[in-house]
Amino acid sequence: MRKLEENIFKILMIIASALVVGSFFLIVFTIVKKGLPAMNLDMITKTPERGFYIGKEGGILNVIIGSLYLALGSSLLALLVSLPIVIYINLYLKTGSWLGSVTRLSYDVLFGIPSIVYGAFGFTIMIYFGLKASLLGGIIAVTLLVIPIMIRTMDEVMRTVPKELLDASYTLGATRLETVKILLRQSAVGILTAILLSFGRAIGDAASVMFTAGFSDNITTSLTDPAPTLPLAIFFQLSSPIEEVQARAYASALVLTIIVLLISISARILTKRFSKNKI
């Protein structure tokens, strides 16, 4: 009887694990299978031409560039805001300090706030300042979205930096500000991983840029231009009744999936390879 129960659950567990891992492969397989036939060089080298939305010539270069600008801009901005905060809670505050725990908890909570809320909030800020839907507006909303990811990822790595190293620096007479260098060098990989993860999240998120970044058929050239983004392009193309346009949604989804998977995989490799060489 015990043996039977043991075996039944073991089989269930294997099935469940196969379903979880299998869902990943099924998603990637479906996107590749539907996206590949619709893929061509024009898709990624041209902007939409006349009649693009009824299935005629053109590509999604404007969208790819808009997404890259947006993701790059917000990741860098988020890094500028996050770095001082993680340095502060890891170097200036004593371990177990009240402010440190509150900060960590609040970023855990902010991490869970959905992107649509950041989008709506970003939009109200934009109205307040009289901003129109633009690259800048999108960057603001997405920066808010990725700051928690950035802080959590960097904090996790910085917490593991051996205290002895920092103490050694203090013993030599360095101030905390000067010891920052050691902390940064020890957690460089973590910082890079954090940037990659934020970039991946930023480039894939649709709900936060829906009202804030706008959309256009032209390549974004300034911060006040609307920035068309990949997820929104996929969403719009898929809701079209025309088959050629839907096929473009699959191809665009393929482009986005490839970008995001490349980012996730490099983040993994990075963490694996370099965490070994740390002291």
Next chain:
Amino acid sequence: MSVSLRIIKDKIAGRTMLVLTVLSVLLAVLIGAGLYLRSAPLLESHSIWKLLFSSEWKPMKGEFGFFPYIMGTLWVTAIAILIALPLCLLCGIYIHEYAHHRIQKVIVPFVDLLSGIPPVVFGVWGVLVIVPLIADHIAPHFVEFSTGYSVLAGGIVLAIMIFPLIISILLEVFGTVPKELKDASLSLGATQWQTVKHVLLKRSLPGIIAAAVLAISRAFGETIAVLMVCGNVADVPHSIFDAGYPLPALIANNYGEMLSVPMYDSALLFSALILFVIIFLFNAVSRYVLSRIEKKYA
């Protein structure tokens, strides 16, 4: 002189970072306050009871009943968690207790990769695979007709989206259960599954609940994927094959366009406020529980 200058620099940097840290912690408060202020006009002219439990949604006449949208959200979230939690528990236990080291090394990276896939891609996949599957193969056994765009489709897609979140938290929680306890159980002659059932699961129950609550709040706020597969019909769903119209989809579909209608803007920001408040509370409680668990056994 140079020494004191260095110390002054250090102090100034410290203060600046302190201010930045405190300000950033206030971001959550700022978001809540901002959304509240913008939805205040609606709250002043309508009773909150009526807003939450009325099904009358006629923005042109100034009637805003969120009940169908709230029910849409609840249906989708409930389906997602009912599918995801048992699967993730089994998968988590397998990874943590049963799987060979080499198999662990294969499964865990794929769970990570799954978490990186953008919501819109899940949506496309849902439209391509889940919606036709429901319309052609599942629904005909139960109801006469379904387009496939339903709360079930939303629930299935969401379930897959929250797999990585649940599994990663479960693995962390399982990791805090002392090995000695499990060894004690095994040495008394319990089978591995009995040990899992009576020791591992019992010990990690608070953590499992916290993981489920976090997953619920993630499912609650997910927008674009749900928007693509749920059908967006503003009626209270009565079966899993009915279309639904969750709150985030309501915001996404209408915000930014309908601002000329009086109160519409307030109404949409009020739905964002509902999402924010619920998710904030859920997250705060479960993260607090998780950090306590971590501290206790670290």
